[in-house]
Amino acid sequence: MKVLVVGSGGREHAIVWSLKKNANIEKIYCAPGNAGIGLDAECVPIGAMEFDKLVDFAKKENIDFTIIGMDDPLVGGVVDAFEKEGLRVFGPRKNAAIIEGSKAFSKDLMKKYGIPTAKYESFTDYEEAKKYLDSQEMPIVIKADGLALGKGVLICMTREEAEEGLKEIMLDKKFGSAGNAVVIEEFLQGPEVSVLSFCDGKTVVPMVSAQDHKRALDGDKGLNTGGMGTFSPSVFYTEEMNEECMKTIFQPTVDAMAKEGRPFVGILYFGLMLTKDGMKVIEYNARFGDPETQVVLPRLKTDLLEIMEACVDGKLADMNIEWYDNAAVCVVLASGGYPVEYEKGFEIKGLDEIKKYNNIVVFHAGTAEKDGKLVTNGGRVLGITGIGDNINEAIKTAYEGVEIVDFDKKHFRTDIGRKEYKL
Ligand code: AMP
Numbered sequence: 227m228k229v230l231v232v233g234s235g236g237r238e239h240a241i242v243w244s245l246k247k248n249a250n251i252e253k254i255y256c257a258p259g260n261a262g263i264g265l266d267a268e269c270v271p272i273g274a275m276e277f278d279k280l281v282d283f284a285k286k287e288n289i290d291f292t293i294i295g296m297d298d299p300l301v302g303g304v305v306d307a308f309e310k311e312g313l314r315v316f317g318p319r320k321n322a323a324i325i326e327g328s329k330a331f332s333k334d335l336m337k338k339y340g341i342p343t344a345k346y347e348s349f350t351d352y353e354e355a356k357k358y359l360d361s362q363e364m365p366i367v368i369k370a371d372g373l374a375l376g377k378g379v380l381i382c383m384t385r386e387e388a389e390e391g392l393k394e395i396m397l398d399k400k401f402g403s404a405g406n407a408v409v410i411e412e413f414l415q416g417p418e419v420s421v422l423s424f425c426d427g428k429t430v431v432p433m434v435s436a437q438d439h440k441r442a443l444d445g446d447k448g449l450n451t452g453g454m455g456t457f458s459p460s461v462f463y464t465e466e467m468n469e470e471c472m473k474t475i476f477q478p479t480v481d482a483m484a485k486e487g488r489p490f491v492g493i494l495y496f497g498l499m500l501t502k503d504g505m506k507v508i509e510y511n512a513r514f515g516d517p518e519t520q521v522v523l524p525r526l527k528t529d530l531l532e533i534m535e536a537c538v539d540g541k542l543a544d545m546n547i548e549w550y551d552n553a554a555v556c557v558v559l560a561s562g563g564y565p566v567e568y569e570k571g572f573e574i575k576g577l578d579e580i581k582k583y584n585n586i587v588v589f590h591a592g593t594a595e596k597d598g599k600l601v602t603n604g605g606r607v608l609g610i611t612g613i614g615d616n617i618n619e620a621i622k623t624a625y626e627g628v629e630i631v632d633f634d635k636k637h638f639r640t641d642i643g644r645k646e647y648k649l
């Protein structure tokens with residue numbers, strides 16, 4: 227079998243790494259991939275938004291199965307483009323990926339079907355939004371409706387911040403057309419957990435839980451980033467909570483999408499918060515999380531491709547999906563200055579040495595090849611995943627890896643996996 231993975235980050239590297247365990251796959255391609263992914267798959271220089279070129283490539287190379295990793299192409303309809311040509315592809319169609327692509331859509335869906343989430347109103351008119359804002363208590367949360375590279379959510383502690391934020395989104399169009407509509411919602415508090423799930427349009431199977439650290443600096447300080455590290459399982463998400471979420475959130479969401487004529491096939495990511503009134507949905511994503519995937523997939527015992535094929539064929543209910551009873555921690559090595567300004571092009575050392583450790587996996591996010599050497603090429607450069615019998619062992623292992631790999635201006639958090647909560 228020949229498989230194509232679309233995307234270029236640590237998440238796609240984790241997908242490729244997982245697929246490599248399947249002996250029936252003779253060749254894995256990744257478009258566009260990165261230098262590190264290129265060590266495990268053949269990278270193809272086609273961008274994730276170049277749908278025609280991707281479809282042509284899949285036809286020409288007789289690709290049997292394509293997996294879309296990223297949100298932009300999914301929301302833009304890449305799955306529809308593949309299906310139109312009779313190609314097998316894993317991911318939600320455009321009319322289902324809207325669950326991530328429009329926050330107003332996802333909030334309305336939750337309201338209509340009684341799925342627990344923060345109270346909200348959505349607006350397309352600035353004056354109306356401003357009037358509503360004036361009537362609300364602070365803190366408040368303002369969200370640009372569309373995709374904004376993970377930056378379109380403003381947590382506003384004061385009225386001034388909220389007014390400024392609303393203007394930036396709706397009038398100054400800081401996030402472009404993503405700000406044509408906004409959701410203004412109640413500020414919630416509590417620990418957060420990411421539960422990713424496999425879906426075939428009817429059946430939903432949650433994966434093992436994960437938590438991420440979004441801020442740039444230790445102690446959850448500094449700016450919001452794409453994610454500085456993750457761990458799995460979550461420290462507070464119990465089996466009972468999972469059963470409860472299955473009844474109140476997971477299955478109701480998949481049923482709601484089917485009822486709306488938008489069956490969800492692919493990975494549905496539930497961003498959840500445990501509030502004093504129980505578990506609530508903070509956000510949906512229509513894809514694997516990054517860097518959640520880098521701790522979830524190493525714990526998957528069942529073959530990933532088999533599960534994905536079952537999703538596409540609507541046969542997920544027949545699958546028995548198994549996980550290792552262990553823990554994983556991913557520490558992101560970033561370029562100093564990320565997420566604002568940073569330099570690129572520094573040589574990465576220690577990658578051969580780290581291969582000797584069978585409980586450490588290195589996932590490449592922003593690397594390139596220069597004069598036969600691997601160099602840094604992005605804000606988030608590598609994710610070092612450590613695997614252990616429990617979280618503490620996994621933390622120890624991941625940080626052993628962090629010591630081995632080195633490059634100029636290396637920045638990482640020293641407290642990944644060490645979150646503590648008072649529930
Ligand atoms: P999102 O882009 O939707 O993942 O939001 C980014 C982050 O903003 C979430 O992970 C939460 O930490 C925070 N957030 C989003 N919505 C709320 C809310 N209603 N109350 C408090 N925090 C929120």
Ligand code: GLY
Binds near residue numbers: 438
């Ligand atoms: N780690 C958060 C996300 O992938 O959206």
